Amino acid sequence: MSDDPETARQIAELSRDSRPLLVVDVDEVVLDFVDPFSRFLNSQGFDLLTDSFRIHGNVVALDDGKAIEAESVAALMTAFFDAQETWQTAAAGAVDTLGSLAPRLEIVLLSAMPHRHRPVRRALLDRLSLPYPLVSTEAAKGPAVSMIRGGRERPVAFIDDIPRNLESVARSVPDAALFHLMSHQGFRALLPPLPSGAVVLRDWSEAGARIAKELGVSQST
Ligand SMILES: [Mg+2]
Incomplete structure (x- = not known):
């Protein structure tokens, strides 16, 4: 069950x-998922690093390259899943x-x-x-x-x-x-x-x- x-x-x-x-x-x-999510992040001013096996900690701001907080990553993932028909x-x-x-x-x-x-x-x-x-x-x-x-x-x-x-x-x-x-x-x-x-x-x-x-x-x- x-x-x-x-x-x-x-x-x-x-x-x-x-x-x-x-x-x-x-x-x-x-x-x-990974490539469409990367393109979605780029459209929002972020990027996904793919040099380690994780999403959290690997989402960085395009302007300064700094990793963003877990809460912001979660919000971006929610926005991506809401918009998945456009991206995936x-x-x-x-x-x-x-x-x-x-x-x-x-x-x-x-x-x-x-x-x-x-x-x-x-x-x-x-x-x-x-x-x-x-x-x-x-x-x-x-x-x-x-x-x-x-x-x-x-x-x-x-x-x-x-x-x-x-x-x-x-x-x-x-x-x-x-x-x-x-x-x-x-x-x-x-x-x-x-x-x-x-x-x-x-x-x-x-x-x-x-x-x-x-x-x-x-x-x-
Ligand atoms: Mg899977």
Whole structure:
């Protein structure tokens, strides 16, 4: 059971699908985040440094290069998520690869973000041809993935760019296949260690065959 009642409510609305399950993170996995957020910051007079794996502490003012306070970073992130339809793009290959898997899997997008951003994200995903159900959560991802699986005996794969989310799913769904995928190449080089057993995907072009094999399904061409 997810610790987040709104997440649990959203999951209860999903169809009772019994096919193999693929749960996919959104930011930096199906949507680019770091590059669009950098462009958004530039438009507001700020910049994002990408020489360490974090956002807070890495947002600097363009005029003096000084890092801004955590509260200001949080406000800019909120403004960015409000305006995401203007800025965010689909990660290269995500639409085609998910489309090739969709006939044989249940695909659910799981985004760790304030619930209030869900409607605008839904509209953006639909416009980008990513029509899969979107679940938002303000709590750990592992219990949410377990709840989406729904107690049914079916294989599960989970893709995320943040190691702690992979760890959370490893704890809650020990038999889940874990994949790491990150759109931004610069941040990827600075990643903290991944949980053991997590498979690194270079990009979506190699993801389809790996996921299909792991979940025991074929991939449409
Ligand atoms: Mg992410």
